[in-house]
Amino acid sequence: xxxxxxxxxxxxxxxxxxxxxxxxxxxxxxxxxxxxxxxxxxxxxxxxxxxxxxxxxxxxxxxxxxxxxxxxxxxxxxxxxxxxxxxxxxxxxxxxxxxxxxxxxxxxxxxxxxxxxxxxxxxxxxxxxxxxxxxxxxxxxxxxxxxxxxxxxxxxxxxxxxxxxxxxxxxxxxxxxxxxxxxxxxxxxxxxxxxxxxxxxxxxxxxxxxxxxxxxxxxxxxxxxxxxxxxxxxxxxxxxxxxxxxxxxxxxxxxxxxxxxxxxxxxxxxxxxxxxxxxxxxxxxxxxxxxxxxxxxxxxxxxxxxxxxxxxxxxxxxxxxxxxxxxxxxxxxxxxxxxxxxxxxxxxxxxxxxxxxxxxxxxxxxxxxxxxxxxxxxxxxxxxxxxxxxxxxxxxxxxxxxxxxxxxxxxxxxxxxxxxxxxxxxxxxxxxxxxxxxxxxxxxxxxxxxxxxxxxxxxxxxxxxxxxxxxxxxxxxxxxxxxxxxxxxxxxxxxx
Numbered sequence: 001x002x003x004x005x006x007x008x009x010x011x012x013x014x015x016x017x018x019x020x021x022x023x024x025x026x027x028x029x030x031x032x033x034x035x036x037x038x039x040x041x042x043x044x045x046x047x048x049x050x051x052x053x054x055x056x057x058x059x060x061x062x063x064x065x066x067x068x069x070x071x072x073x074x075x076x077x078x079x080x081x082x083x084x085x086x087x088x089x090x091x092x093x094x095x096x097x098x099x100x101x102x103x104x105x106x107x108x109x110x111x112x113x114x115x116x117x118x119x120x121x122x123x124x125x126x127x128x129x130x131x132x133x134x135x136x137x138x139x140x141x142x143x144x145x146x147x148x149x150x151x152x153x154x155x156x157x158x159x160x161x162x163x164x165x166x167x168x169x170x171x172x173x174x175x176x177x178x179x180x181x182x183x184x185x186x187x188x189x190x191x192x193x194x195x196x197x198x199x200x201x202x203x204x205x206x207x208x209x210x211x212x213x214x215x216x217x218x219x220x221x222x223x224x225x226x227x228x229x230x231x232x233x234x235x236x237x238x239x240x241x242x243x244x245x246x247x248x249x250x251x252x253x254x255x256x257x258x259x260x261x262x263x264x265x266x267x268x269x270x271x272x273x274x275x276x277x278x279x280x281x282x283x284x285x286x287x288x289x290x291x292x293x294x295x296x297x298x299x300x301x302x303x304x305x306x307x308x309x310x311x312x313x314x315x316x317x318x319x320x321x322x323x324x325x326x327x328x329x330x331x332x333x334x335x336x337x338x339x340x341x342x343x344x345x346x347x348x349x350x351x352x353x354x355x356x357x358x359x360x361x362x363x364x365x366x367x368x369x370x371x372x373x374x375x376x377x378x379x380x381x382x383x384x385x386x387x388x389x390x391x392x393x394x395x396x397x398x399x400x401x402x403x404x405x406x407x408x409x410x411x412x413x414x415x416x417x418x419x420x421x422x423x424x425x426x427x428x429x430x431x432x433x434x435x436x437x438x439x440x441x442x443x444x445x446x447x448x449x450x451x452x453x454x455x456x457x458x459x460x461x462x463x464x465x466x467x468x469x470x471x472x473x474x475x476x477x478x479x480x481x482x483x484x485x486x487x488x489x490x491x492x493x494x495x496x
Contacts, residue, residue, distance in 0.1 A: 023070035023080050027063050030083045030090075034059035037090045040097040045429035048437045062086065099409050103416040108428055110420040111222050113300045114250045116191040117145070117152045119214040122179065127186075130160050130214040138164040139175045139184040144193070148218045152188055155216060171462025172196055176203075179210060191215070192298040195245070195254040196460050199292070199467065219250075222319075222422060223302040229315045232487040234266040236431075237316040238423070239305045241297060242324040242388065249321045249420045255297030255304045257324055257388050260316060262486050268440050271486050273479050274385035274448040275308065280468035283307050283459055291459035292468055298460065311476065314483045318423045324371065324388075326418035330395060331364040333407045333414060337394035338362075339370070347373040367391050381469060382450040389446055447482060447494045449475040 038056045041047050047055070066083040069075040119130060119138075127133050140149060156162050167184050169175040172193045178184045191212075197203040242257025243249065260273040277294035284306035285299055296304040301321050309316050331337050339360050347353040351369035362370060371391050377383035399411070434440070451469035458466050485492050 020070045020076065023076050024067055026080050026083050026087075027067035027070070030066055030087045031060065031063035033087050033090045033094070034063055037094050037097075040094050040101075044097050044101050045426070046432035046436065048433045051436070059090070096408060099412060103412040104428065105425055106416040107419050108421055108423055108425045110250065111224075111422045112219050112250060113222050113252055113302075114248070115145070115148050115218045115220070115252050115300075117148050117188065117216050117218065118191050118212040119152075119156075119186055119188055120179065120210045120212050121186045122182075123209055123211045125185070125211070127213055130156060130162055132213070133164070133186050134162045136164055136185040137167055137183075139167050139169055139178045139187040141170065141172065141175055141189070142168050143170065144172075145190045148190065148216075149188060151218065152216055156214075171460070171464070173200070173461050173464040176206070176210070190252070190298070192252040192254070193460070195298055196295060198254070199294075200461070200464060222300060223306075224422075225305065225309065225315060225317050227306070227309045227315045229309060229313045230484060230487040231315040232264075232489070234264050234489060235487055236263045236265070237314065237318065238262070238421075239301075239308060239316045239319040240392075241301050241304055241319060241321045242327075243297065243321065245323075245325070247323070249323045249418060252300050253297055254294045255301070256294055257322070257385075258293055258304065258308065259385075259389065259392075260308060260312070260314070262314075262483065263442075264486055264489065265434065266489050267486075267491055268442055269486070269492055270442050270444045271482055271492055272389055272444065272446045273312070273482070274382075274389055274446070275311070276381035276385060276448075276450065276469050278381055278453070278467060278469040279311075279449075279451060280456060280458075280470050281307060281311055284310060286459040289459040290456070290468075292466065295458065295460040312480055312483055314480075314487075318421060318427075320419060320421040320423070323418040325368060326414065327395075328364045328368050328371070328391070329418075330399075330411055330414050331362065331367050333411045334395070334398045336361050336363050337367065337391070337398050339367075339390050339394050345376050347376050349373045349375045362391075367394075379450060380453070382448050385448045386446075389448075393444070445482075445492050445494045447479055449479050451475075 038059065041052055041055065066079045069079045119133070121127050121133065142149070156164065164186070167178070169178060172189060173196070175187050175189060176197070179187045194206070197206050238261045240257065240259040240261055241255045243253045243255060245253045247253070256277050258275045258277060260275070262271045275293060277292065279293040280290050281293055282288050283291050283296050283299070284303050293304070293307065296307045301319050305316050305319050339362060341355055341357055341360055344356050347355065347369055350372040351365070353366050353369045355370065371388050372384070373387065374380040374384040449471065451471045453467060453469055455465040456468045457463055458468065482492050482494065
């Protein structure tokens, strides 16, 4: 054998060794990444055990196949290429699963609310800090927000060496009027209470007439539902509260969207009931005095939920609170949503939007205008509620489409920043596993209650009359009947 042949044979053997060693290294990396992905899948918690076992066995087996086939040149090259592709896909999967778990953890299991109590003076007052109002007369409402008000007064007295002369008022309207009319020089009030003035003529410029010079934040637990109304182990009740203001969703504020969503895991039906924001009902904290439903939110999401439990006689275990303005930004990330309407209209309440019969494609700004509009409709708030449910449905459908994949992390980030729920992570993953295992085709039923508009005094605004909606009792009764059918595992058809 010539030296040339020996050299070629030696080089060929060396090449095979290099190919084999590189293949084994690739198989080892594939095995490690496979284990990592299996761990991520396990801790995400939404994949049923049977599917997890199949995925785990398949991934580990494929890494062994890659290693074994390195004994042969051509099969070894093919499996190396496939292994590299699969490893890259698994690494991307680990990243996405990590993001998903993190974002879900961020918005689930939330059981606190944030109240911001501020000290306000007139906008032209020279005072710009709490130390500047020593000796001022300060208006307060001693019968409302008692705990937080007491803490604020104690803090000011103890830590700022400021002495204030307090004057008592019965309602937030009387309190603010006292400041505007210079009966007092300052007021202490929960920031959320000022949302009442959005419904009162003559106060549209309130933000420019008063200024906040000091705030304290108080984080407290949201009360769990303790109602003994209708309940069923197959039925999951969720209160969806939509705030239409800036700030994190944990902050107390008016609730402009009030939807009860009930899922029956036995009948595979979902029932959504929309209640108008202006519904004139007793609040859970008002001792029978009626108020607009939206005002319940300024006392906390637990007050809104309990008020609806009282109205419909149903146990609502969970809540989802959404910053509706921020939530709609998801729509732009999804490339817009399509909503089918059976009417033509020009919407001008909070923007300028013309909608038409048929399919309408909305971006986030247009969807927000559509969700806020009520004046263009003969049944006002009732249609607005329908519109909001249509937007929510459209977002859910779009998130289930391929559009979700292209902006996955940014969409999840937007959702987690603008939504909180007291539903635990484990409960959400339990529902997800059920959906994956059973591939349920949910039948969604929607019902909206309505009423007659009038003016009346309210618990939150005192003697000041506001626009309210007197409930149509027959529609409330009908909603109760649907809820009762849901809890009795009966099939519901709201169109009958």
